[in-house]
Amino acid sequence: MKKYKLLTAAALSIAMAAPLALTSTIAPAAGERYILVSHAPDSDSWWNTIKNGIALAGKQMGVSVEYRNPPTGDLADMARIIDQSAASKPNGIITTLADFDVLSGPIRNAVDQGINVIIMNSGTPEQTREVGALMFVGQPEYDAGLAAGLRAKGDGVKSFVCVNHVISNTVVAERCRGFADGLGIELGNSMLDSGQDPAEIKNRVLAYLSANPKTDAILTLGPTSADPTLLALEENGMAGDIYFGTFDLGDNIVKGIKSGVIQWGIDQQPFLQAYLPVVVLTNYDRYGVLPGNNINSGPGFVTKDGLTLVEKYAGEYR
Amino acid sequence: MTQAEQTLPESDERIKERSSFHKALIRPELGGVCGTILVFLFFFLTARDSGMFSPAGVLNWSIVSSQFIIIAVGACLLMIAGEFDLSVGSMIGFSGMSIALLSVTFGWPVWLAIITTFILCMGVGALNGWLVIKTGLPSFIVTLAFLFILRGLTIFAAISTTSKTIIGGIRDVAEGDWLAPFFGGKVLTGVFQWMGDEGWIEVYTRGIKKGQPVVEGIPMLMVWALVLVIFGHWLLTKTKFGNWIFAAGGDAQAARYVGVPVNRVKILMFMFTAFCACVFATAQVMEFGSAGADRGLLKEFEAIISVVIGGALLTGGYGSVIGAALGAIIFGVVQQGLFFAGVESSLFRVFLGVILLLAVILNTYIRRMITGEK
Numbered sequence: 254m255k256k257y258k259l260l261t262a263a264a265l266s267i268a269m270a271a272p273l274a275l276t277s278t279i280a281p282a283a284g285e286r287y288i289l290v291s292h293a294p295d296s297d298s299w300w301n302t303i304k305n306g307i308a309l310a311g312k313q314m315g316v317s318v319e320y321r322n323p324p325t326g327d328l329a330d331m332a333r334i335i336d337q338s339a340a341s342k343p344n345g346i347i348t349t350l351a352d353f354d355v356l357s358g359p360i361r362n363a364v365d366q367g368i369n370v371i372i373m374n375s376g377t378p379e380q381t382r383e384v385g386a387l388m389f390v391g392q393p394e395y396d397a398g399l400a401a402g403l404r405a406k407g408d409g410v411k412s413f414v415c416v417n418h419v420i421s422n423t424v425v426a427e428r429c430r431g432f433a434d435g436l437g438i439e440l441g442n443s444m445l446d447s448g449q450d451p452a453e454i455k456n457r458v459l460a461y462l463s464a465n466p467k468t469d470a471i472l473t474l475g476p477t478s479a480d481p482t483l484l485a486l487e488e489n490g491m492a493g494d495i496y497f498g499t500f501d502l503g504d505n506i507v508k509g510i511k512s513g514v515i516q517w518g519i520d521q522q523p524f525l526q527a528y529l530p531v532v533v534l535t536n537y538d539r540y541g542v543l544p545g546n547n548i549n550s551g552p553g554f555v556t557k558d559g560l561t562l563v564e565k566y567a568g569e570y571r
Numbered sequence: 572m573t574q575a576e577q578t579l580p581e582s583d584e585r586i587k588e589r590s591s592f593h594k595a596l597i598r599p600e601l602g603g604v605c606g607t608i609l610v611f612l613f614f615f616l617t618a619r620d621s622g623m624f625s626p627a628g629v630l631n632w633s634i635v636s637s638q639f640i641i642i643a644v645g646a647c648l649l650m651i652a653g654e655f656d657l658s659v660g661s662m663i664g665f666s667g668m669s670i671a672l673l674s675v676t677f678g679w680p681v682w683l684a685i686i687t688t689f690i691l692c693m694g695v696g697a698l699n700g701w702l703v704i705k706t707g708l709p710s711f712i713v714t715l716a717f718l719f720i721l722r723g724l725t726i727f728a729a730i731s732t733t734s735k736t737i738i739g740g741i742r743d744v745a746e747g748d749w750l751a752p753f754f755g756g757k758v759l760t761g762v763f764q765w766m767g768d769e770g771w772i773e774v775y776t777r778g779i780k781k782g783q784p785v786v787e788g789i790p791m792l793m794v795w796a797l798v799l800v801i802f803g804h805w806l807l808t809k810t811k812f813g814n815w816i817f818a819a820g821g822d823a824q825a826a827r828y829v830g831v832p833v834n835r836v837k838i839l840m841f842m843f844t845a846f847c848a849c850v851f852a853t854a855q856v857m858e859f860g861s862a863g864a865d866r867g868l869l870k871e872f873e874a875i876i877s878v879v880i881g882g883a884l885l886t887g888g889y890g891s892v893i894g895a896a897l898g899a900i901i902f903g904v905v906q907q908g909l910f911f912a913g914v915e916s917s918l919f920r921v922f923l924g925v926i927l928l929l930a931v932i933l934n935t936y937i938r939r940m941i942t943g944e945k
Binding site for chain 1 (some may be wrong): 621623625627628630631632634635652716726735736737739740741743754773775776777778779780781785855860861863864865867868869907910911913919920931
């Protein structure tokens with residue numbers, strides 16, 4: 254009994270002391286405040302570049318920035334976070350439009366409360382106009398996939414597998430569709446739902462390739478699926494032999510490009526998707542100036558040539 | 572016992588006397604009540620000016636809490652009956668997708684899609700319960716199997732019929748439907764419009780909703796949460812069936828000896844949990860107008876966490892619906908409140924873990940005081 258009294262006392266004192274510790278972590282609310290809401294689960298490492306991008310922009314522009322995401326990547330939870338961001342009255346919200354049905358309502362409501370919104374990363378220019386956002390900063394996914402497909406066709410690719418680690422994100426799946434159209438073949442069963450776990454991704458790629466040994470090319474949709482795929486190719490000896498293209502960059506992808514295992518990486522330059530909206534919003538709030546159109550942050554092909562800067566900042570700003 | 576009491580003929584020497592204050596204090600909900608007060612105090616001190624306590628902010632965390640409450644009520648009753656359901660999250664994805672496929676892809680009327688989905692879900696719940704009873708396996712394992720089966724079926728059904736994992740357009744087909752507003756509608760809109768007109772609450776300053784209040788009304792989701800809590804509390808504390816639930820979870824064999832239909836109670840509770848998950852999914856689908864194959868991920872644990880914070884025992888036979896509801900409120904307020912307080916979002920899980928631990932320690936202490944076990 255006595256043991257529990259002690260424990261309770263300790264618990265209560267921690268609970269009471271916590272607010273004090275917490276207050277010191279809150280950034281000073283001087284200047285403008287912008288919130289970036291993403292759709293990515295905590296486990297998606299690609300978004301680290303986004304965090305670094307807004308942090309740098311916040312520092313350079315002298316504004317405070319915050320990053321919010323639904324921990325499990327549930328888009329319904331993300332809608333609540335947008336509602337909540339609007340309720341906290343920031344100067345602007347930067348958000349992705351991963352599912353128009355779910356997110357358009359909350360975004361529209363934020364816009365109507367007088368908050369400036371910029372859509373980044375996922376979404377289309379039409380959807381951006383429809384929700385009343387200022388602009389779209391990102392890479393048109395289907396077009397990027399198509400461009401990659403055309404390039405691969407030129408290199409003699411006839412069949413492929415698309416390793417999709419975010420099967421629920423319809424916009425990202427457009428990359429696979431565009432790639433198939435670029436090659437001039439049906440998507441069919443070429444899209445592999447790999448899940449998020451690296452070991453599972455690796456084993457599913459291995460299983461697919463041993464079941465379909467005639468596959469010409471692999472397309473991965475980000476470091477989350479590319480890194481385990483690299484390991485899988487090393488294990489079954491297909492590294493360097495099979496045509497390998499990937500979306501987005503990361504440490505291992507850059508190494509892969511350098512060693513010739515990966516032919517190219519499509520960089521949509523997430524840094525710009527995070528950095529530019531903060532700069533644009535700040536200038537709009539301070540001086541009323543706004544660029545006249547959407548900004549395409551990608552696509553750009555990163556190949557073996559000119560890897561130095563990419564290599565230096567891979568996973569941080571690239 | 573005092574001298575005076577001993578002379579009273581109706582006093583029973585087998586019953587230990589407790590002061591009414593002691594009785595009021597020592598309830599399974601006590602931990603939940605203390606926790607709720609502490610949590611609100613905490614956020615009032617740290618996030619008072621952040622918009623958390625503005626009408627839109629209050630609505631925000633109330634909706635999130637209501638979502639937790641809906642699945643927590645089902646999980647609570649099932650847990651008191653001595654079983655777990657880990658398929659709740661998958662069931663949410665499954666039922667949302669079922670409504671979307673039936674109504675949008677197959678063109679059924681929305682009310683029929685909703686009713687069919689409810690029947691389907693409760694059927695799966697009954698199957699869960701039947702398997703647990705028949706095989707004698709722990710419900711942990713059986714429902715874990717259904718966690719995967721339902722999630723896989725959901726993704727497969729969506730991909731094979733529409734080659735998409737998110738199906739939208741439900742809002743259009745639900746237009747004018749008689750059943751849909753019971754899940755996706757809002758009540759008391761007139762009151763809020765009036766408060767907006769009077770300038771008591773904030774209104775939209777631009778766009779097509781200009782002049783309308785930012786908080787339009789109370790979503791049906793919150794009404795469902797309230798109704799389910801009242802129903803669950805009444806069922807558990809005021810009916811014979813409630814006693815059966817406690818008995819089935821406390822000691823199933825002993826309950827059988829005194830004539831409690833343990834199997835029926837457990838299967839019904841599995842069906843009720845499925846029903847709650849289906850309410851959650853339907854309200855979500857109707858509000859957002861789309862269903863996704865990954866909806867409801869990890870919701871089964873969020874339900875169980877709410878119930879445990881609310882003071883129920885993992886082993887069954889002890890707990891309260893009010894406690895579970897308070898647990899859900901604590902969970903919801905902490906989850907949304909940390910955003911308002913400006914805490915780095917990756918720290919959310921740290922806080923969640925700490926709260927869970929503190930709640931269980933406090934609840935164990937309270938339970939020992941109630942039951943007298945050492």
